Amino acid sequence: MIIKNLPLKTDPETPITLKKAISANRALAKLNGVAKIIPNSAILINSLVLQEAKDSSEIENIITTHDELFRAGLDVSDITNEAKEVQNYRQALLKGYELVTSNKLLLKKYIIEIQQELEQNDAGVRRQSGTVLKNAATGDVVFTPPQDYETIQELLDNLERYINEENEIDPLINMAIIHYQFESIHPFYDGNGRTGRIINILYLVLKDLLELPILYLSRYIIKNKADYYRLLQEVRTKENWEEWVLYMLDGIEQTSLSTIELIENINLLMQETQAVVKEKLPKLYSKDLIEILFMHPYTKMEFLVNGLGISRQTASKYLKDLQNIGVLESIQIKNSKFFVNTQLFSMLKKGL
Ligand SMILES: Nc1ncnc2c1ncn2[C@@H]1O[C@H](COP(=O)(O)OP(=O)(O)OP(=O)(O)O)[C@@H](O)[C@H]1O
Numbered sequence: 001m002i003i004k005n006l007p008l009k010t011d012p013e014t015p016i017t018l019k020k021a022i023s024a025n026r027a028l029a030k031l032n033g034v035a036k037i038i039p040n041s042a043i044l045i046n047s048l049v050l051q052e053a054k055d056s057s058e059i060e061n062i063i064t065t066h067d068e069l070f071r072a073g074l075d076v077s078d079i080t081n082e083a084k085e086v087q088n089y090r091q092a093l094l095k096g097y098e099l100v101t102s103n104k105l106l107l108k109k110y111i112i113e114i115q116q117e118l119e120q121n122d123a124g125v126r127r128q129s130g131t132v133l134k135n136a137a138t139g140d141v142v143f144t145p146p147q148d149y150e151t152i153q154e155l156l157d158n159l160e161r162y163i164n165e166e167n168e169i170d171p172l173i174n175m176a177i178i179h180y181q182f183e184s185i186h187p188f189y190d191g192n193g194r195t196g197r198i199i200n201i202l203y204l205v206l207k208d209l210l211e212l213p214i215l216y217l218s219r220y221i222i223k224n225k226a227d228y229y230r231l232l233q234e235v236r237t238k239e240n241w242e243e244w245v246l247y248m249l250d251g252i253e254q255t256s257l258s259t260i261e262l263i264e265n266i267n268l269l270m271q272e273t274q275a276v277v278k279e280k281l282p283k284l285y286s287k288d289l290i291e292i293l294f295m296h297p298y299t300k301m302e303f304l305v306n307g308l309g310i311s312r313q314t315a316s317k318y319l320k321d322l323q324n325i326g327v328l329e330s331i332q333i334k335n336s337k338f339f340v341n342t343q344l345f346s347m348l349k350k351g352l
């Protein structure tokens with residue numbers, strides 16, 4: 001199967017895709033604005049990146065619970081392999097975000113670094129033939145990506161140019177094209193799906209459509225998984241670009257809207273928590289304290305010690321007081337004690 005270089009020979013902008021692109025762009029722009037109501041961007045990034053890491057890994061059948069997920073960030077030694085993989089995804093995504101925002105480019109070598117971080121090995125671009133894509137249910141080969149190292153490299157160079165050079169096409173439509181192309185090149189032995197889903201976010205950041213890395217399509221893809229695979233394949237077999245593009249645009253729109261809702265809920269909960277702490281523990285209240293409680297659904301004493309510059313003794317008293325008024329619940333894992341912001345936790349668990 002020969003993969004063609006970009007740009008496409010046919011115009012992916014049809015009346016239908018353009019119309020959908022308008023509403024998807026509008027929802028995305030609104031998300032960008034709403035994200036600013038949360039005072040500290042780390043609050044959103046932390047929770048949403050973890051959620052995405054969980055969902056995207058789930059597409060690859062790496063299943064974690066929310067408990068494992070949020071604990072994994074806290075250096076607990078007994079985390080499961082699955083939680084470790086989710087953690088790697090998170091690191092890969094944040095690394096990509098850092099590379100793109102500081103260099104204003106999304107280069108092939110960054111993509112390779114991202115996959116390396118994700119898979120924790122340096123296999124890099126495929127050199128051995130034999131990688132094929134199979135239908136998970138029947139085991140039939142649906143697609144054989146390029147097998148030859150030079151061909152893969154050339155296609156990646158072409159994709160790199162397409163990503164970084166300006167063109168006339170709506171960037172959201174471009175994102176769909178780029179995702180298809182990347183998955184079809186399938187440059188790595190493993191992790192192509194997850195790396196491709198990270199590239200989607202980074203592309204929006206690169207094009208200044210997303211300031212913070214907070215729009216994640218994996219949950220949408222999980223919900224519409226059969227269509228995801230079917231439409232990727234139909235681009236190949238039927239040149240059905242229109243439906244594929246619509247699918248991705250709809251993902252952007254729906255996810256933007258549900259993320260807006262989640263952010264608004266987090267914001268409300270922060271205000272409520274602030275009011276409760278102010279009223280019941282006025283001596284202890286500070287803006288920074290509330291932010292720390294929302295930065296991690298699982299808090300530990302060190303976060304307070306470092307974030308507020310207080311002694312361990314004082315931090316321990318704070319945590320006890322916050323437990324007494326019902327803002328936190330404590331749990332013991334092995335030798336460490338953690339404090340869960342229960343309402344935030346259940347909000348994130350319920351999800352987008
Ligand atoms: N017919 C197809 N054409 C192009 N790409 C496809 C097709 N079917 C699946 N893919 C892509 O291949 C990915 C799977 O590849 P791979 O196993 O290397 O990635 P992964 O990150 O390990 O897995 P996953 O995507 O399941 O999380 C899918 O997520 C999808 O993006």
Ligand SMILES: [Mg+2]
Pocket residue numbers: 060190191192
């Ligand atoms: Mg895989």
